[in-house]
Structures are given as structure tokens and as C-alpha cells.
């Protein structure tokens with residue numbers, strides 16, 4: 501585990517790009533990104549390795565670019581994972597407090613968490629995170645640190661995030677093929693949430709949407725904790741594909757048009773006179789072209805947002821997220837998408853870029869790098885560094901201690 505003022509590396513394996521970042525947590529709790537390397541991603545789509553040699557080559561390119569950029573050697577890194585194989589399960593455990601004083605001690609907590617960790621998953625699955633949602637002390641809910649309280653009965657509610665062992669192993673093997681050891685594996689939605697959400701949003705309730713090239717990672721936060729996550733295997737590549745097919749142009753040209761001109765709001769097109777008609781060898785009628793582009797991106801983006809909304813609704817979270825929706829990832833830069841999210845969800849919506857991070861502006865101010873920056877932030881959170889903490893807490897907060905119980909894959 502890293503100490504403060506110590507550099508660590510993180511690798512964000514996205515569908516469109518692989519980013520390796522090097523950063524450290526400064527003493528004032530601001531993250532410093534020293535540098536990064538970026539490569540095109542081949543062999544991995546939507547979080548799933550399809551060609552191990554291609555994947556390893558892409559990872560190596562990204563790692564070497566980061567080493568060149570920072571003049572530092574990377575021998576180990578924190579890795580982000582996502583994909584539709586990721587699932588969650590809620591778990592619950594409780595114990596009685598036997599001591600005469602009924603005061604909860606650290607050893608009671610260890611006993612409770614050991615009980616909670618007895619959950620058995622099907623052998624094809626691997627636990628990624630066991631996150632504490634809340635403690636319940638007698639029947640009082642929402643307790644975040646119960647040590648020192650008096651009670652007869654102590655309970656914990658957990659969110660267990662797990663994924664397919666073989667798919668995670670393929671990612672691990674592609675990284676190891678690039679001669680990088682893995683420090684830990686972190687869910688990408690959790691990393692992005694760490695990078696872009698404010699403490700108040702996480703406390704009051706918020707939905708995070710990281711819309712990338714191949715996946716939309718969703719996370720719901722309430723009472724300072726992630727309480728739900730979900731990966732929809734749909735992202736910006738599908739919008740590009742629709743434009744490519746709809747306008748009968750190559751994917752690369754469609755991608756360019758999407759980034760430069762696409763807007764989900766029709767009003768924008770009325771004033772648009774910048775599309776280079778010579779480049780698009782199809783319809784010469786600008787008005788028709790604009791209507792087509794509008795209807796393609798409007799319907800696809802709306803469909804994506806509605807799918808996420810329906811999922812959130814089906815779990816009953818719509819009334820527990822007063823801070824609304826925070827959009828990040830490359831597609832959050834699509835013109836008009838924030839207003840559309842506001843309308844679709846009937847909740848406030850904003851763009852999420854990394855906060856409390858210093859370094860190259862193209863990284864620390866960009867929603868495309870929310871996951872990468874968040875991986876470094878989350879890695880530092882896995883250890884409780886605060887010098888003000890009592891001695892027994894310095895060696896790892898609850899999160900870190902519980903984390904040690906997982907990740908069998910990394911040990912063999």
C-alpha cells in the first residue's frame with residue numbers, strides 16, 4: 501500500500517484508450533498527477549479481453565509512454581475493471597456484544613466482518629470489493645464507525661461487488677504480460693465516483709454515469725457510500741456506429757463529426773453552418789443532413805439515458821438521489837447531453853470532472869480521465885493515512901482491513 505508522498509501507478513483500460521497515470525497524494529490531500537501515457541486500445545472491448553497478445557501490446561504501449569513522460573519506472577499498478585459480468589449482492593451479518601459494558605471494541609468489529617465474509621459465491625465468480633454500507637447498532641441505522649458505542653446487538657450491511665473469475669484473470673494476465681505487477685483491482689465506477697463526486701453528493705444521494713466508448717458504468721451513492729453499481733455494455737461507439745451507418749460514411753469520419761458537430765438539442769442545428777459538406781460524400785442538402793444527424797444522436801443518447809433511468813427506478817433509488825445525476829466519461833462531452841439527462845431523470849444534472857487533483861490540465865480537467873484519476877485516489881484511500889488517527893487505525897482503516905480478505909486471483 502502506498503504512503504503519502506509516494507508515487508503510484510494506475511492503469512485505466514477503456515474500450516477506446518488505455519491510460520497509465522502516475523500520481524501521489526500530497527500532504528494537503530490534493531492528488532498530484534506527475535504524468536501519464538496513453539495508447540489506443542486493441543484486444544479489449546467493453547472491459548473484456550478478446551485478444552491477449554493485442555491487449556498486452558496496448559497496455560505495454562501505454563505503460564512505456566507513461567514511463568517516458570515521467571522518467572519513472574513502473575513495476576506495479578492499480579488496475580480498473582468493468583464489464584457486464586460485474587454484479588452485486590447485498591449481505592448482512594450480526595453479532596451480540598457479550599462484554600458486561602456492552603461497549604463495541606475493535607475485536608467485535610473483526611468478529612462481525614469475519615462473519616460477514618462467509619458469503620460463498622459460485623466458483624466461477626470472484627469478489628472484487630466488500631464495501632461496508634452501514635452499521636446498525638441496536639436498531640439505529642446509518643452508523644459509519646460503531647467502535648466505542650454501547651449495544652446488545654451489532655449488525656453490518658455490505659455491498660459485495662463480484663465478477664467472472666476467468667474474465668478478471670484475462671485482464672490480470674494481459675497486465676502481467678506487460679511485466680507490470682498488480683497492486684489491486686478496483687471497480688471503475690468506484691474510481692470514477694471517487695474522482696468527480698463531492699462529499700455532499702455522496703452523502704445526500706447521487707447517481708454517477710461514466711459513459712465511455714463501450715460501457716456506461718453506473719454507481720449510486722447514499723450516506724457517503726456506494727450502494728449500487730451496474731455496467732451497461734453500451735457507450736459512444738454505438739452512437740458513432742449509428743452515424744456511420746445512417747450517413748453512410750466511414751466510422752472514423754462519423755467519430756469526427758460526432759465530436760465536432762453532434763448535438764442532442766435540435767435548436768443547435770438551425771444555426772449550424774460548419775459541417776464540411778465536401779468531406780461527407782452523401783447528401784449535399786445541409787438541412788437534411790442536420791436532421792439526420794440530430795435524429796440519430798438524439799434517439800440513441802435518449803435511449804441510453806432512459807435505460808439507466810429505468811434500472812435506477814427498478815431498484816427504487818429515484819427518490820433517494822436529491823443531488824441528481826453526474827455525467828462523466830467521454831460521452832458526457834456530447835453537446836446537449838447534460839440538459840437531456842436533466843429532462844430524462846427529472847433531476848439536477850451536471851458534468852463531472854476530477855476534483856482536488858493537480859497536474860496536466862488535459863488529464864485533471866477532463867471527464868475522459870475520471871476513472872484513471874479516481875483509481876489513484878481510491879488506491880490512497882485503501883489505506884488510512886491520517887497521522888491524527890489512533891495507533892491501531894494507522895495500519896489500515898476498515899476499508900483496508902476488509903480488503904485484505906479478498907482477491908484470491910492476485911495470489912496465484
Ligand SMILES: Nc1ncnc2c1ncn2[C@@H]1O[C@H](COP(=O)(O)OP(=O)(O)OP(=O)(O)O)[C@@H](O)[C@H]1O
Nearest residue numbers: 514515516517712713714715736737830831833834
Ligand atoms: N466531444 C465529444 N462529444 C461526443 N462524444 C465524445 C466527445 N469526446 C469523446 N467522446 C466519446 O467518448 C467515448 C470515449 O470515452 P472514454 O474515453 O471515457 O471511453 P473509454 O474509457 O475508452 O471506454 P469504456 O470506459 O467505455 O471502456 C468515445 O465514444 C468518444 O467518441
Ligand SMILES: [Mg+2]
Nearest residue numbers: 514515712871
Ligand atoms: Mg472508461
